[in-house]
Amino acid sequence: MSAPVSLRGVSQAFAGSRGGRLALDGVDLEVAAGEFVCVVGPSGCGKSTMLDLLAGHTRPARGDVSVAGAGVRGPGPDRVMVFQEHALFPWLSVRDNVAFGLKNAGVPLEERDATVATWLRKVGLADAADLHPHQLSGGMRQRAALARAFAMRPQVLLMDEPFSALDAPSRDRLHVELQELWAETGVTIVFVTHNVREAVALGDRVIVLSSGPGRIIGDVPVTLHRPRVVESERVVALSATVRRLLDAADQLGISAPREGGDSYVTI
Numbered sequence: 149m150s151a152p153v154s155l156r157g158v159s160q161a162f163a164g165s166r167g168g169r170l171a172l173d174g175v176d177l178e179v180a181a182g183e184f185v186c187v188v189g190p191s192g193c194g195k196s197t198m199l200d201l202l203a204g205h206t207r208p209a210r211g212d213v214s215v216a217g218a219g220v221r222g223p224g225p226d227r228v229m230v231f232q233e234h235a236l237f238p239w240l241s242v243r244d245n246v247a248f249g250l251k252n253a254g255v256p257l258e259e260r261d262a263t264v265a266t267w268l269r270k271v272g273l274a275d276a277a278d279l280h281p282h283q284l285s286g287g288m289r290q291r292a293a294l295a296r297a298f299a300m301r302p303q304v305l306l307m308d309e310p311f312s313a314l315d316a317p318s319r320d321r322l323h324v325e326l327q328e329l330w331a332e333t334g335v336t337i338v339f340v341t342h343n344v345r346e347a348v349a350l351g352d353r354v355i356v357l358s359s360g361p362g363r364i365i366g367d368v369p370v371t372l373h374r375p376r377v378v379e380s381e382r383v384v385a386l387s388a389t390v391r392r393l394l395d396a397a398d399q400l401g402i403s404a405p406r407e408g409g410d411s412y413v414t415i
C-alpha cells in the first residue's frame with residue numbers, strides 16, 4: 149500500500165515583523181508510489197514545514213500539495229508521521245501504544261492484537277510489550293514508534309529526523325531495519341534529516357534544500373545496493389558531493405533573505 153506524493157509550486161510563509169517570512173520557496177517535488185525519498189538541508193530550511201504540509205497539519209501559502217492524486221485538505225490515516233521525539237504515551241505500555249491508533253480506527257480487538265504482535269516482533273520488541281516508555285532505551289522507543297506507524301498500514305510515512313537523538317550504534321541498526329521494513333511493505337517514505345550521510349544511506353533519491361527559505365538545489369539519485377550503512381565508502385563519497393552542493397549554494401547566497409526582496413511576501 150503506497151501512494152505518490154506531489155508538491156507543485158509550494159511556498160510557505162509564517163507571520164513575521166514585516167508581513168510573511170518565507171520558510172519554503174517554490175518547491176516542486178514528485179515522489180513515486182513506493183519510493184524512499186530523503187530531503188536534506190540545514191536546520192531551519194523548512195524540512196519540518198514540508199512534512200507538516202504533507203501531513204495536512206498546515207496549508208501552503210501558495211501551490212498545491214497532493215497525495216495519491218488528491219489535494220491534501222487535512223490529516224488522514226493514509227499519512228503517518230514519525231518524529232525525532234518518539235511521542236509515545238508515557239502512561240501506556242508499549243503494546244497499548246502500538247494499539248492506540250488501531251483502536252481509534254475501530255479495528256476489532258482480535259485483529260488489533262494480532263497486528264500489534266506482528267509489528268512488535270518485526271521491530272524486535274516482542275519481549276518489551278508490557279514495558280512503559282520510560283523503561284526503554286532511546287533506540288527501543290523509536291522502534292516502538294516505528295511499530296506504531298507501520299501497524300497503521302499508511303500509504304505514506306513522513307519521518308522527521310527520527311534517529312537524530314540516538315547513539316550511533318542504535319541509529320545504524322535502525323537504518324538497516326527501516327530499509328528492510330520499507331522493502332517489505334512498499335510504503336512511500338519522505339524522510340527529512342540535516343544529516344547528509346543518513347540521507348544518502350537511506351534514500352532512492354536525495355532532495356537537497358538550500359538554507360531557509362528552502363529551495364530545491366539538487367535531486368540526487370542513489371543507486372547503491374541496499375541495505376546501506378552510513379560508513380560505507382560509496383555513501384561517504386556521494387555524501388561529499390551533496391555537501392559540496394550545499395556549500396556552493398551557501399556561497400552563492402542562493403537563499404539569503406533580502407529585506408524587501410522576494411523572501412518577503414504578503415500573507
Ligand SMILES: Nc1ncnc2c1ncn2[C@@H]1O[C@H](COP(=O)(O)OP(=O)(O)O)[C@@H](O)[C@H]1O
Pocket residue numbers: 162163170171189190191192193194195196197198360
Ligand atoms: N509555526 C511557525 N510559526 C512561525 N515560524 C515558523 C513556524 N514553523 C516554522 N517556522 C519557521 O520556518 C522556518 C523553517 O522551519 P522548519 O520547517 O522547522 O525548519 P527545519 O525543520 O528544516 O529545521 C524557520 O525559520 C522557522 O523558524
Ligand SMILES: [Mg+2]
Pocket residue numbers: 195196197308
Ligand atoms: Mg525540523
